[in-house]
Amino acid sequence: MKKKLILNIYINIIFLIILSLNTQKLLADEVFEKGREIFLEQGTCASCHTLNDAGSQANIGPNLNEIRPDLNRVIIAVTNGIGVMPSFDGILTTDEINSVAHYVDTATE
Numbered sequence: 001m002k003k004k005l006i007l008n009i010y011i012n013i014i015f016l017i018i019l020s021l022n023t024q025k026l027l028a029d030e031v032f033e034k035g036r037e038i039f040l041e042q043g044t045c046a047s048c049h050t051l052n053d054a055g056s057q058a059n060i061g062p063n064l065n066e067i068r069p070d071l072n073r074v075i076i077a078v079t080n081g082i083g084v085m086p087s088f089d090g091i092l093t094t095d096e097i098n099s100v101a102h103y104v105d106t107a108t109e
């Protein structure tokens, strides 16, 4: 009887762990999708950059599949602007900049 109870508790714990892992993955996917949308639309990134995942083929800015920037590099470039690339501070929210950075970082891994 007691053994069965303990077994049940273990099963529940394992179930909860799997559930929470899945939720995190879902959240990450949502940010990825949101980031792609920003890349193609509000951010207009696709008009200057090539990125395979987004299906964009522009070469005003560097090919993102080639430079494979990490999260911070994208955040800095988008927030402050760099060279010809304008700053998106005030155009995109911090949340949107983080999303598009997560997207570019993940899509070029």
Ligand code: HEC
Pocket (backbone or CB within 6 Å): 039, 043, 044, 045, 046, 047, 048, 049, 060, 061, 062, 067, 069, 073, 074, 077, 078, 082, 083, 084, 085, 086, 088, 100, 101, 104
């Ligand atoms: C008007 C064209 C244009 C748009 C729009 C644009 N970029 Fe850029 N981007 C550039 C150019 C040009 C550079 C190279 C700047 C330099 O190194 O002088 C660049 C550089 C970068 C870099 C590399 C930064 C580094 O540290 O070398 C990243 C990452 C980047 N852009 C991401 C983005 C993202 C994400 C967006 C959308 C929010 C975006 N860009 C929108 C033109 C653009």
